Amino acid sequence: YAKLLVETALDDAATQHLKVAPYCSYISKVIADQPEKYLGLVPQEIRAQFGLPGDTTK
Structure with missing residues (x-):
């Protein structure tokens, strides 16, 4: 479930044109x-x- 949660969050960030700093x-x-x-x-x-x-x- 962790991967699904992360992918959903990243997809949402993309939809909102946000940037991500993956700490x-x-x-x-x-x-x-x-x-x-x-x-x-x-x-x-x-x-x-x-x-x-x-x-x-790459």
């Missing part, structure tokens, strides 16, 4: 596992801080 390691993992869908929510300048790639092509 929770599980949220970072969900974003990293689906970068084409969620990486754009994390500002590029802070992605490295959370171990995320710099762009959506």
Whole structure:
């Protein structure tokens, strides 16, 4: 259920055009596992801080 909760929250953030700072390691993992869908929510300048790639092509 955790993944569903996180994906729902990320989808809601996308719908509202919000940005995400994934301080929770599980949220970072969900974003990293689906970068084409969620990486754009994390500002590029802070992605490295959370171990995320710099762009959506990685």
